[in-house]
Amino acid sequence: MTSPKKLFIKTYGCQMNVYDSERMAEALGGQGYVETKTADDADMILLNTCHIREKAAEKVYSELGRLKPLKALNPDLKIGVAGCVAQAEGAEIMRRQPAVDLVVGPQSYHRLGEMEAKVRKGESALDTDFPEEDKFEHLKSRGKAKRAPAAFLTVQEGCDKFCAFCVVPYTRGAEVSRPATQLLDEARALVDRGVREVTLLGQNVNAYHGAGPNGDMTLANLIRELDKIDGLQRIRYTTSHPNDMGDDLIAAHGDVEKLMPYLHLPVQSGSDRILKRMNRSHTAESYLKLLERIRAVRPDILMSGDFIVGFPEETDEDFEATMELVREVRYGYAYSFKYSTRPGTPAAERPLVPAEVADERLQRLQKLITQHQREIQESMVGRELSILVEKQGREPGQVIGKSEYLHAVHIENARAQIGDVVKVKIVEAKTNSLMAHEL
Numbered sequence: 001m002t003s004p005k006k007l008f009i010k011t012y013g014c015q016m017n018v019y020d021s022e023r024m025a026e027a028l029g030g031q032g033y034v035e036t037k038t039a040d041d042a043d044m045i046l047l048n049t050c051h052i053r054e055k056a057a058e059k060v061y062s063e064l065g066r067l068k069p070l071k072a073l074n075p076d077l078k079i080g081v082a083g084c085v086a087q088a089e090g091a092e093i094m095r096r097q098p099a100v101d102l103v104v105g106p107q108s109y110h111r112l113g114e115m116e117a118k119v120r121k122g123e124s125a126l127d128t129d130f131p132e133e134d135k136f137e138h139l140k141s142r143g144k145a146k147r148a149p150a151a152f153l154t155v156q157e158g159c160d161k162f163c164a165f166c167v168v169p170y171t172r173g174a175e176v177s178r179p180a181t182q183l184l185d186e187a188r189a190l191v192d193r194g195v196r197e198v199t200l201l202g203q204n205v206n207a208y209h210g211a212g213p214n215g216d217m218t219l220a221n222l223i224r225e226l227d228k229i230d231g232l233q234r235i236r237y238t239t240s241h242p243n244d245m246g247d248d249l250i251a252a253h254g255d256v257e258k259l260m261p262y263l264h265l266p267v268q269s270g271s272d273r274i275l276k277r278m279n280r281s282h283t284a285e286s287y288l289k290l291l292e293r294i295r296a297v298r299p300d301i302l303m304s305g306d307f308i309v310g311f312p313e314e315t316d317e318d319f320e321a322t323m324e325l326v327r328e329v330r331y332g333y334a335y336s337f338k339y340s341t342r343p344g345t346p347a348a349e350r351p352l353v354p355a356e357v358a359d360e361r362l363q364r365l366q367k368l369i370t371q372h373q374r375e376i377q378e379s380m381v382g383r384e385l386s387i388l389v390e391k392q393g394r395e396p397g398q399v400i401g402k403s404e405y406l407h408a409v410h411i412e413n414a415r416a417q418i419g420d421v422v423k424v425k426i427v428e429a430k431t432n433s434l435m436a437h438e439l
């Protein structure tokens with residue numbers, strides 16, 4: 001028997017990519033690949049790239065330059081690029097780095113098996129099309145094997161919002177939702193395989209509208225249907241746009257118990273002048289009003305967000321408005337980025353804020369967010385929370401799980417098993433986790 005071929009996938013960027021990498025591994029599993037943790041012993045290396053961060057394409061090219069010598073050590077090694085950089089750069093990747101055998105965009109992962117067979121014959125394979133049908137076929141996770149208790153379920157892809165700084169509408173294409181009937185079947189199958197929590201994924205997840213048994217369903221309708229599945233204990237969703245927070249979704253936060261009190265709702269800036277230039281079509285005030293309505297039905301909801309500092313023409317006053325909004329919201333988590341130019345986007349044409357000014361603003365913003373994060377973590381001490389146990393800890397008898405608010409929680413001397421949802425009391429807040437006793 002020949003030993004299985006080894007696959008190494010390096011994943012950059014968002015949860016969508018983490019999920020896609022799992023699907024790619026499944027697709028290549030059909031070609032006899034098993035995953036390996038290092039590039040050195042791989043027969044196939046896939047870089048699942050993200051285009052959102054600064055100089056993303058350049059970073060991919062330098063990573064490819066580092067990987068190329070491995071081909072001299074293993075003549076069977078094939079190198080592929082997937083994800084949003086693959087989508088954006090296409091054939092240019094093979095022109096600039098001939099060591100690359102395969103380039104595959106996010107819409108084409110279901111064709112990876114065929115593409116692999118092609119590269120094994122010594123040909124190159126390129127697929128960055130946006131096919132109309134069978135777009136989501138590849139997302140159906142297959143098999144019967146037991147799954148980790150928390151799983152992602154892609155319900156929607158693409159984005160029609162065209163924020164002035166963002167490449168997603170160009171790299172991931174227009175918004176498309178998967179049929180609700182299919183998603184509900186898939187959620188049931190996940191629960192049969194041990195899943196207790198699903199996070200519904202989409203670039204603009206709350207714009208979801210997919211065909212259900214009785215017509216089109218919104219995200220709130222879908223959540224209410226998922227709520228009925230026995231054995232499924234927790235529901236989350238990410239990432240949302242403020243303009244798509246419908247009344248029915250807000251109401252669901254108030255009365256669907258399985259819907260966890262955590263909401264990732266990026267605002268990007270607290271300045272209306274900048275929000276307008278970002279083409280965000282909401283204001284700081286409308287965002288805060290929205291939050292007020294959500295907190296009215298779910299007062300303990302933990303907010304998470306994304307911020308861009310140093311957007312073209314951002315003044316000190318604009319930035320102070322962002323700081324003010326953060327003070328008002330108090331985020332439990334937030335991701336803040338220095339603006340970086342994405343060629344082809346409207347903002348790319350506009351005058352930049354000096355780098356040192358943007359750096360200084362980013363530091364101030366991150367300091368404030370970290371302070372809130374710490375205060376919120378510390379406020380959990382003494383509280384009774386419920387934890388979904390996800391894995392064994394490093395210490396004997398220790399297990400690690402997530403609270404309703406998505407904090408990592410370590411339980412010592414646990415009776416609870418992986419997959420259990422247990423009540424605990426938080427006894428200590430560490431920098432990146434909480435310590436708890438089982439009740």
Ligand code: 5AD
Pocket residue numbers: 052165166167266268306307308337338339340341342
């Ligand atoms: N520069 C900086 N940050 C960006 N993001 C998206 N595009 C850019 C860019 N050009 C950030 C936004 C988005 C998150 C996923 O990445 O905050 O919400």
Ligand code: SF4
Pocket residue numbers: 159160161162163166167168169203204241
């Ligand atoms: Fe990008 Fe804006 Fe769409 Fe989010 S909503 S993916 S930031 S264009």
